[in-house]
Amino acid sequence: MDDVGSVVAFWMLAVMTVGAAVMVVAVRNLIYAVLFLILSFIGVAGLYLTLSADFVAIAQILIYAGAVSVLILFAVLLTPRAARDNAETFLQVPGLVLAALVGVTIGAIALVTDWNEAARGAFPETAGAIGEALLDKYVLPFEIASVILLVAMIGAIVLVRED
Amino acid sequence: MIFLAEWWDLRDLGNPVGKLLELLGDHGPDWLPYVVSAMVGSITIVVFLLVSLLAFAWVERRLLGRIQGRLGPNRVGPWGVFQSIADAIKFVTKEAITSRNVDRWMFWSAPVLVAVPVLVVFAVLPFGEGMVLADLNVGVLFVIAVGSVTAIPIFMAGWSSNNKFSLLGAMREVAMLISYELPQVLALLGVVVFAGTMRMSGIVGWQDEHNTWLIFLQPLAVLIYLIAGTVEINRTPTDIAEAESEIVAGYHTEYSGIKFGMFWLTEYFAGFAITAIIATVYLGGWTLWGLEEWVPGWIIFLAKLYGLFWLFIWMRGTLPRLRIDQLMGFAWKFLLPVALINIFVAGLEVLIWRENDLAAEVVLPGFAIANLVLAGVLIVVWGRFLGRARPSWRPARARLVKELGAVIYGQES
Numbered sequence: 001m002d003d004v005g006s007v008v009a010f011w012m013l014a015v016m017t018v019g020a021a022v023m024v025v026a027v028r029n030l031i032y033a034v035l036f037l038i039l040s041f042i043g044v045a046g047l048y049l050t051l052s053a054d055f056v057a058i059a060q061i062l063i064y065a066g067a068v069s070v071l072i073l074f075a076v077l078l079t080p081r082a083a084r085d086n087a088e089t090f091l092q093v094p095g096l097v098l099a100a101l102v103g104v105t106i107g108a109i110a111l112v113t114d115w116n117e118a119a120r121g122a123f124p125e126t127a128g129a130i131g132e133a134l135l136d137k138y139v140l141p142f143e144i145a146s147v148i149l150l151v152a153m154i155g156a157i158v159l160v161r162e163d
Numbered sequence: 164m165i166f167l168a169e170w171w172d173l174r175d176l177g178n179p180v181g182k183l184l185e186l187l188g189d190h191g192p193d194w195l196p197y198v199v200s201a202m203v204g205s206i207t208i209v210v211f212l213l214v215s216l217l218a219f220a221w222v223e224r225r226l227l228g229r230i231q232g233r234l235g236p237n238r239v240g241p242w243g244v245f246q247s248i249a250d251a252i253k254f255v256t257k258e259a260i261t262s263r264n265v266d267r268w269m270f271w272s273a274p275v276l277v278a279v280p281v282l283v284v285f286a287v288l289p290f291g292e293g294m295v296l297a298d299l300n301v302g303v304l305f306v307i308a309v310g311s312v313t314a315i316p317i318f319m320a321g322w323s324s325n326n327k328f329s330l331l332g333a334m335r336e337v338a339m340l341i342s343y344e345l346p347q348v349l350a351l352l353g354v355v356v357f358a359g360t361m362r363m364s365g366i367v368g369w370q371d372e373h374n375t376w377l378i379f380l381q382p383l384a385v386l387i388y389l390i391a392g393t394v395e396i397n398r399t400p401t402d403i404a405e406a407e408s409e410i411v412a413g414y415h416t417e418y419s420g421i422k423f424g425m426f427w428l429t430e431y432f433a434g435f436a437i438t439a440i441i442a443t444v445y446l447g448g449w450t451l452w453g454l455e456e457w458v459p460g461w462i463i464f465l466a467k468l469y470g471l472f473w474l475f476i477w478m479r480g481t482l483p484r485l486r487i488d489q490l491m492g493f494a495w496k497f498l499l500p501v502a503l504i505n506i507f508v509a510g511l512e513v514l515i516w517r518e519n520d521l522a523a524e525v526v527l528p529g530f531a532i533a534n535l536v537l538a539g540v541l542i543v544v545w546g547r548f549l550g551r552a553r554p555s556w557r558p559a560r561a562r563l564v565k566e567l568g569a570v571i572y573g574q575e576s
Contacts, residue, residue, distance in 0.1 A: 005194065031269075031322060032268075032269075035269075035315075035319070038315060054299065054300060054301050055301055055304070058301050058304045058305050058308045059304070059308075061308040061309070061311075061312065062304065062307060062308035062311055065308075065311075065312055065315075066308060066311025066312050066314070066344075067311060067341070069315065070314050070315070070318070070337055070341060073315075073318055073337075074337070077322070077334075125300045127300065127301050127304075127361060
């Protein structure tokens with residue numbers, strides 16, 4: 001964070017991410033909320049880029065902005081009264097409690113953490129290193145995750161199968 | 164290209180730009196060369212796309228006319244060459260109607276946003292050696308990620324129009340994009356396995372170094388990518404999202420004037436993007452076995468790109484439109500398993516090659532022949548298998564579930 005460019009980029013992306021996230025909660029139209037959520041996802045991808053995490057940034061766009069958001073869009077569309085007012089929810093109190101807990105946790109971590117900035121040069125490419133780590137050191141969690149996904153997929157197929 | 168190294172020599176477009184950037188770096192602040200190079204690159208890409216669009220909007224209609232035994236546009240200028248300019252003027256001057264019950268914000272922003280992902284793809288594609296706006300080290304992944312975002316503006320257009328045909332078209336488009344993303348990714352993965360890099364210029368460099376094109380090593384992947392790409396750009400054999408015989412005009416039913424023009428233009432741009440990706444990844448990009456020493460690389464690249472676009476036009480002129488259930492079934496039951504087998508074999512081959520330290524000249528031709536045979540066998544066998552697995556009680560009419568494009572086989576009627 002020494003040169004002007006990355007500072008400007010950080011603040012623009014931060015405003016975009018947080019602003020879009022606030023709008024997700026504030027707008028009444030559920031489709032608009034999903035679209036702002038996508039904008040927020042893209043902002044987070046940009047923040048990853050400023051941290052030189054190229055692979056994670058692209059994966060964020062691919063998975064969150066490209067796949068998860070489309071899934072949410074479908075879910076919203078297939079829900080009755082989706083596009084109309086969604087203010088009358090009975091989950092307001094639990095939602096507020098959960099939000100407060102998350103806020104307190106993040107705040108506490110931000111206060112406790114020792115924010116030293118390590119001296120560093122240019123970052124190396126991350127894609128290869130991530131691949132090696134996934135298939136070498138962390139191969140067991142990786143495989144378990146893929147088996148869980150496979151089970152979920154087969155379960156989904158079994159659920160919607162009709163005969 | 165040493166003898167082309169003068170700045171005024173336009174055969175290598177990089178030279179004058181490079182000189183300009185050097186000049187700016189010497190006399191201006193540090194950030195100026197970056198800003199200027201980004202601007203020059205972006206403007207070049209947009210100009211290239213618009214000129215190609217004007218040319219190919221006409222070429223396509225003439226060629227389709229020839230295929231269909233008629234003349235095509237031939238009134239505006241000699242052989243009708245100014246037809247696309249007349250079309251452009253019509254698009255701009257026509258009234259862009261906004262219906263009363265549309266969702267205004269989304270209705271207006273969708274045609275603007277729809278062009279963004281397609282334009283961004285060109286940033287990572289090298290037009291020549293060093294002629295690339297952003298040579299990302301995750302270029303292949305970037306192309307896929309940006310391609311996956313294209314569903315959102317189309318969805319916005321379909322939903323905001325407040326028209327059932329628009330919504331149906333958008334649903335179909337999104338379902339298609341999601342289904343065909345998988346075979347597309349798997350087809351590109353085969354390339355990454357061989358080249359060992361996701362950088363676009365690195366892939367071209369690998370093909371140049373080994374004096375081969377990846378189309379020979381991955382024939383099946385090229386075919387899969389071509390089909391998936393046709394689906395993604397929504398051209399006629401697979402244009403079920405705007406099938407005029409079924410759902411008026413799909414997601415852009417309510418759009419007119421320049422707003423419709425943006426969708427139309429994006430479709431062409433996406434076509435150029437897909438052809439450019441195939442040309443870069445499978446056909447060696449700017450290289451042509453030594454010819455790039457004599458001809459500038461960008462001309463070779465453009466020749467490949469336009470040649471591939473002719474192929475798309477040819478496909479459009481000769482193949483009938485598919486039904487949505489056929490298209491989705493093809494992605495999941497044919498392309499996906501075949502692509503998985505292909506990627507498995509590719510990984511195995513590279514493993515054999517790397518582990519035994521074999522010479523590339525010996526190994527690669529062997530792989531090419533083996534993969535060609537594999538492609539033929541897989542296509543024939545899997546096609547037969549699918550034909551066998553088809554239910555004998557095929558329904559008289561497949562009913563569509565309007566949500567996801569899935570097929571419910573109803574009772575015999």
